[in-house]
Amino acid sequence: MERSVLKFGGSSVSDFIKIKNIAGMLKQRVENGEQLIVVVSAMGKTTDQLMDNVSSLTTQPKEQELALLLTTGEQQTVSYMSMVLNDIGVNARAMTGYQAGIKTVGHHLKSRIAEINPETFNQAFEDNDVLVIAGFQGVNEDMEITTLGRGGSDTTAVALAASNNTPCEIYTDVDGVYATDPRVYKDAKRLEYVSYEEMMEMSALGAGVLETRSVELAHNYNIPLYLGRTLSNVKGTWIMSQTELLEKKAVTGVALDTHMMHVTISYPLPDDRLLTALFNKLEEGAVNVDMISQIVNLEGLQMSFTFKDTDAIQLTKILESLTEQFNALDFKINEDYVKISLIGSGMRDMSGVASKAFITLIENDIEFYQTTTSEISISCVIDADNGKRAVSALYQAFEI
Amino acid sequence: MERSVLKFGGSSVSDFIKIKNIAGMLKQRVENGEQLIVVVSAMGKTTDQLMDNVSSLTTQPKEQELALLLTTGEQQTVSYMSMVLNDIGVNARAMTGYQAGIKTVGHHLKSRIAEINPETFNQAFEDNDVLVIAGFQGVNEDMEITTLGRGGSDTTAVALAASNNTPCEIYTDVDGVYATDPRVYKDAKRLEYVSYEEMMEMSALGAGVLETRSVELAHNYNIPLYLGRTLSNVKGTWIMSQTELLEKKAVTGVALDTHMMHVTISYPLPDDRLLTALFNKLEEGAVNVDMISQIVNLEGLQMSFTFKDTDAIQLTKILESLTEQFNALDFKINEDYVKISLIGSGMRDMSGVASKAFITLIENDIEFYQTTTSEISISCVIDADNGKRAVSALYQAFEI
Numbered sequence: 046m047e048r049s050v051l052k053f054g055g056s057s058v059s060d061f062i063k064i065k066n067i068a069g070m071l072k073q074r075v076e077n078g079e080q081l082i083v084v085v086s087a088m089g090k091t092t093d094q095l096m097d098n099v100s101s102l103t104t105q106p107k108e109q110e111l112a113l114l115l116t117t118g119e120q121q122t123v124s125y126m127s128m129v130l131n132d133i134g135v136n137a138r139a140m141t142g143y144q145a146g147i148k149t150v151g152h153h154l155k156s157r158i159a160e161i162n163p164e165t166f167n168q169a170f171e172d173n174d175v176l177v178i179a180g181f182q183g184v185n186e187d188m189e190i191t192t193l194g195r196g197g198s199d200t201t202a203v204a205l206a207a208s209n210n211t212p213c214e215i216y217t218d219v220d221g222v223y224a225t226d227p228r229v230y231k232d233a234k235r236l237e238y239v240s241y242e243e244m245m246e247m248s249a250l251g252a253g254v255l256e257t258r259s260v261e262l263a264h265n266y267n268i269p270l271y272l273g274r275t276l277s278n279v280k281g282t283w284i285m286s287q288t289e290l291l292e293k294k295a296v297t298g299v300a301l302d303t304h305m306m307h308v309t310i311s312y313p314l315p316d317d318r319l320l321t322a323l324f325n326k327l328e329e330g331a332v333n334v335d336m337i338s339q340i341v342n343l344e345g346l347q348m349s350f351t352f353k354d355t356d357a358i359q360l361t362k363i364l365e366s367l368t369e370q371f372n373a374l375d376f377k378i379n380e381d382y383v384k385i386s387l388i389g390s391g392m393r394d395m396s397g398v399a400s401k402a403f404i405t406l407i408e409n410d411i412e413f414y415q416t417t418t419s420e421i422s423i424s425c426v427i428d429a430d431n432g433k434r435a436v437s438a439l440y441q442a443f444e445i
Numbered sequence: 446m447e448r449s450v451l452k453f454g455g456s457s458v459s460d461f462i463k464i465k466n467i468a469g470m471l472k473q474r475v476e477n478g479e480q481l482i483v484v485v486s487a488m489g490k491t492t493d494q495l496m497d498n499v500s501s502l503t504t505q506p507k508e509q510e511l512a513l514l515l516t517t518g519e520q521q522t523v524s525y526m527s528m529v530l531n532d533i534g535v536n537a538r539a540m541t542g543y544q545a546g547i548k549t550v551g552h553h554l555k556s557r558i559a560e561i562n563p564e565t566f567n568q569a570f571e572d573n574d575v576l577v578i579a580g581f582q583g584v585n586e587d588m589e590i591t592t593l594g595r596g597g598s599d600t601t602a603v604a605l606a607a608s609n610n611t612p613c614e615i616y617t618d619v620d621g622v623y624a625t626d627p628r629v630y631k632d633a634k635r636l637e638y639v640s641y642e643e644m645m646e647m648s649a650l651g652a653g654v655l656e657t658r659s660v661e662l663a664h665n666y667n668i669p670l671y672l673g674r675t676l677s678n679v680k681g682t683w684i685m686s687q688t689e690l691l692e693k694k695a696v697t698g699v700a701l702d703t704h705m706m707h708v709t710i711s712y713p714l715p716d717d718r719l720l721t722a723l724f725n726k727l728e729e730g731a732v733n734v735d736m737i738s739q740i741v742n743l744e745g746l747q748m749s750f751t752f753k754d755t756d757a758i759q760l761t762k763i764l765e766s767l768t769e770q771f772n773a774l775d776f777k778i779n780e781d782y783v784k785i786s787l788i789g790s791g792m793r794d795m796s797g798v799a800s801k802a803f804i805t806l807i808e809n810d811i812e813f814y815q816t817t818t819s820e821i822s823i824s825c826v827i828d829a830d831n832g833k834r835a836v837s838a839l840y841q842a843f844e845i
Contacts (some may be wrong), residue, residue, distance in 0.1 A: 128503045
């Protein structure tokens with residue numbers, strides 16, 4: 046029997062009417078002979094409300110307690126969804142992360158999935174046609190509840206698809222993957238297919254539709270990933286292996302990342318102890334560093350890197366604690382930069398893409414401060430004010 | 446180190462200010478050298494709100510899903526309580542029912558506790574002074590979440606006290622156990638001590654402060670049980686073994702049960718198949734029958750019994766389904782009765798209590814329809830209209 050994983054985010058299940066409508070659609074698919082694994086997030090703003098409650102109680106909640114609290118959101122959604130399905134005659138069962146056997150390792154609030162036992166699902170499908178699984182959560186080896194961090198429900202869905210060897214459909218409030226953000230460039234076109242690698246670059250570079258880790262996981266297990274709007278007839282985007290895609294273009298997308306910041310650290314002497322201490326603390330605090338550049342000259346050491354704006358408080362704490370040990374350390378955080386990126390699997394085989402991109406920026410008087418290139422992408426840090434104009438210029442220059 | 450179990454019901458933890466105040470009190474006790482196991486219910490009306498949501502989705506929720514949903518209430522309370530404790534410098538850890546190792550058997554929504562492993566607690570107390578445990582819930586052998594049904598959090602608390610061999614303090618919104626309901630008889634006095642058996646009779650007979658099963662459990666393990674008002678200086682009531690109580694009176698309390706109904710079933714022939722079918726269905730539906738009387742004469746079979754008003758819908762369903770099989774079956778449910786009971790361990794050794802009770806009712810023109818006696822109680826079914834007058838007359842006649 047054909048089996049699929051479908052994932053619905055918080056805004057797709059924000060009220061009972063939406064839950065009922067989704068249940069109706071699931072019923073049709075069951076009647077067409079499918080077995081469905083349905084992953085849901087917490088309803089609407091539930092997680093935000095729980096976080097607000099926490100803020101009124103303490104500024105430093107323990108990770109265990111926070112994970113325990115936040116996971117109630119998804120536990121409620123799975124209960125409701127399963128009740129509605131049973132009510133309309135679909136044999137369904139609700140399961141929390143640990144009931145579904147989602148074992149995790151690492152930080153309580155940023156856990157990674159270590160293991161899923163597919164036998165759990167084969168057994169549960171003996172009496173059920175739909176299994177409704179709480180996204181974003183698991184259990185660690187100490188039997189403590191954990192959450193998967195940012196975009197966690199997507200990861201749950203892809204991991205379940207991988208362990209059940211099925212495609213994974215992610216339903217959200219966008220119509221699919223666009224060559225660039227339609228809010229930034231109104232003529233942006235929707236892509237029917239995109240390769241895992243291109244999608245990963247787009248996610249990592251701030252396109253923000255899917256977290257990189259879920260696309261990476263799908264890529265590793267070669268799980269076709271669908272991204273589309275909940276209960277919409279508009280055809281979304283399939284994310285799949287490059288080899289299955291026919292058409293190759295140099296550039297398939299332009300991504301603009303506005304959720305980044307930039308920091309410059311200065312120290313009068315080159316000092317390996319400083320760098321070791323810094324990177325140890327960044328790892329401990331799970332702060333991800335993106336583009337790094339380092340200069341050592343007569344004035345000492347100067348290092349710059351970009352990072353996610355959500356890590357700003359954590360990073361500031363880390364740098365402040367370092368100045369206690371290294372008194373001469375100075376740092377400056379700059380919020381007025383954005384990162385613009387060109388993505389395309391075709392770049393591998395075509396030369397001159399980088400040059401053409403830089404020329405386009407220069408011709409448009411857009412200064413760039415730092416650049417990086419990967420096999421299938423080119424990124425530049427530019428002034429936030431120039432973001433929109435840069436997207437438009439590059440989109441047209443590469444005739445996307 | 447001294448260890449105690451404290452339980453706080455939903456109204457005691459209905460907002461964050463109350464939770465903070467309780468945390469402050471717990472901190473003092475920890476500073477006095479105690480290890481505390483704290484059992485909490487869902488905050489205020491949370492469970493009712495969840496049930497309202499369910500009603501809007503389906504009339505027949507599956508038990509598994511309902512248990513999964515309802516247990517999120519307590520899971521949230523333990524998270525909050527533990528966060529507040531840690532915030533004020535108390536080492537605390539929150540645990541759900543299954544994390545605390547509360548294994549259950551039976552119906553999902555009316556489960557009974559089968560097993561608790563005290564080692565879980567000894568280990569957790571190595572790093573913590575307070576363990577905050579979700580009441581009302583456990584996990585069955587299929588790893589499914591279950592709830593303990595009515596008064597379930599009290600049962601959780603007593604079972605934890607039994608497995609840790611500690612006293613159990615139950616905090617609620619009453620000052621303790623009264624000789625009769627102060628709302629019915631204003632001069633009712635509060636008891637300092639009461640025996641398990643008397644308390645059980647009072648609970649079973651509708652005094653409604655504590656569910657019978659939790660008192661029974663305390664009795665079986667000889668766990669001293671305290672009942673008092675949350676954060677109050679008023680001294681509550683200790684419920685303990687009869688042998689530890691000095692004073693014995695014939696009657697220590699009068700209970701009035703208004704949450705009962707009465708049914709009369711008629712069938713033209715005595716028929717064992719009917720009775721077998723009836724009691725099987727009552728057991729399946731977990732409907733508890735209280736006082737039963739049966740008459741078989743030339744007109745056939747007539748059976749009456751009393752039951753909890755909350756079981757009325759379930760019982761009606763059962764009787765209706767029986768009329769399909771036994772066409773001549775007739776039944777009539779009467780809601781206008783109450784049950785009045787005298788309770789006292791001293792009854793065992795003193796004669797004439799029943800006679801005196803019946804005479805008191807007759808002298809006050811209070812008709813009684815059915816009576817039962819146990820070793821330490823006498824109960825009569827009377828008209829609801831006479832309830833208050835009967836309490837007053839008996840209270841005075843027995844000089845309680």
